[in-house]
Amino acid sequence: MQTYTLDHLKELESEAIYVLREVYAQFDRPVIMFSGGKDSIVVSHLAKKAFYPAKIPFPFLHIDTGHNFPETIRFRDDLVAALGVQLIVGSVAESIQNGRVIEERGFNASRNTLQTTTLLDTIEEYAIDCAIGGGRRDEEKARAKERFFSHRDEFGQWDPKNQRPELWNLFNGKKQMGEHFREFPKSNWTEMDVWQYILEENIDIPSLYFSHEREVVERQGTFLPFSSFLNLKPGEEIVRKKVRFRTLGDITITGGVESNAVTLEQIVTEVAASRETERGNRADDKRSETAMEDRKKEGYF
């Protein structure tokens, strides 16, 4: 008997494609927020599929903290060129120069929080009405409450207690002047789904996700990559380790895990066996119990 069902990855893919097409139909100036991480890479892949054989009808928006892994920037430029999409860069360094934000000090200083201001300024400058992100509900407890179409007020803020109900697949992207939306086509994906999908679709990802040897500093139970942006605490030392990254953010806050995984298959196996969440190595989430919710309310990704 012929069955008319999709396996879970195909169903999630179809859902994401539907959502991306809704964005295109409901908004004037949407962008894809592109960080160079696996989630935004998968979103680009889904967008390519959603509008094929036409080009992706959204520019990419990269909020550049200046504290990048060099590999990420190379990867970004190659992908943008291959897809033939426009790239908009919002620079945190510029926001600092203009006095919009003040650089953090201390050993755990990062530009992670500062990004929010740059992001909101860029959204305003380019009159962006919808910023598509790769965020997933399984990532973090505040994100578990996030909608596919997530409303932001004129200050770019998220009001988690007063979200619009989202029923069936009838998405409401209506907004007042000056407001915008964040939109998450991969809301229902898990980390495992993302890796299985990357494997199944053979999607190119930065080499940082695979095991490699590099200089790291152990801090708060994770291996932070050593770079000129990292201030060493007394007693901390630089060691060489075989690590890979489960998420990619700013080089100052993205910790690696010890790993020997050099193929996608090995990564999938490792993720399946992992007993820690992928964001467990993110210093930005460790600042407080509700660090993500607090940042999201302000307008963070």
Added chain:
Amino acid sequence: MIQSTQSELLRFTTAGSVDDGKSTLIGRLLYDSKSIFEDQLESVRKVSEQRGLEHVELALLTDGLKDEREQGITIDVAYRYFATPRRKFIIADTPGHIQYTRNMVTGASTANLALILVDARKGVIEQTCRHAIIASLLQIPHLILCVNKMDLVDYSEEVYNEVVSEFRSFASKLDIKDLRYLPISALHGDNVVNNSTHMPWYKGPSLLYNLETIHIGSDENLIDCRFPVQTVIRPHSEEFPDYRAYAGKVAGGIFKPGDEVTILPSGFQSKIKSIDTHDGSVEKAFPPMSVAIRLEDDYDLGRGDMIVRTHNQPSASQDIDFMMCWLNQNPPRPKTKYIVRQTTNEVKGIIKEVYYKMDINTLHRLEKDKSIQMNDILRVKIRTTHPLLVDPYRKNRHTGSLILIDPATYETVAAGMII
């Protein structure tokens, strides 16, 4: 262990009242399927300790917002994910108290299955009925009633049978296609993942086995072909100079190249030339596939149009009767021209008539009470500026559902199931 990539997705919603063990059950499903990570558990353990609790409060896993954690309540629908080698699961966990109807309706709208918990000591209570009525109204195809806390009634078969027969007589008034019962103890894990040794009289499979094997392949309507157009794909490129395809998600039926189709609302007829995806053309498109359809003829279709089979069409109507769930804290303003969104279509509509309010604890029709407040479910009629292409919600959840958007605030104020 590597999960098979060939597994289906089951979306289910959980409902229960305070203290009936819903969070414990979800916690157990997540924990036993190894979907809770050490750092999540550690953080929940720490917070539980800080609060002076003796047990690890698994509800903290789903209650993610600051206010929820501080007040110990669930404010909003929380989505949770877990997987077994057989299936992937999405749980829409809805709170039992605050804004219960609004959240339950939201969670139920995309679910294949509803899980309702009752406390074996209390039996069927008002909330149980309310949850079952909403599951029936939202046409969730499968419902499992878990009689929980069996450990507190000495795993008594008699108590279980009483609860089941009580629920069965109530459920006979409902429209539920597949109804199952299960005696469990979420706290001790009886019949949750593994079969209970305490209840040898229960011969059925465990809850997880039910969740893993319930047949969901027939949950979508595969008979009535419906393809609402989302957007038009026109590359205007050198490689594809004249390409024009209609992008959308199949809302019903099975489409094949060569099918004779009618385009609504224009009524033009054509044939399907090909059904395209990025990975190539496909021979069949069925729900919930997202595809792009090309037609033999060059008609100018747009968003809101629908491609259907010529001999099987939805009705086009400007007067639409539906069961409405009001979702907003403010009641409707008189004569407001609401934005009506149904499939990919958008029109204006005025609530013309309220027939009755439904008592969602008893199913009674309150013909005299026509006031509309948040969480109310009423039968109403709207008149729209243009015809909508609709099917009864019972026949098709995609073409039979709609939402109302307030034209002033742009909030989603109501959900409707077309009759």
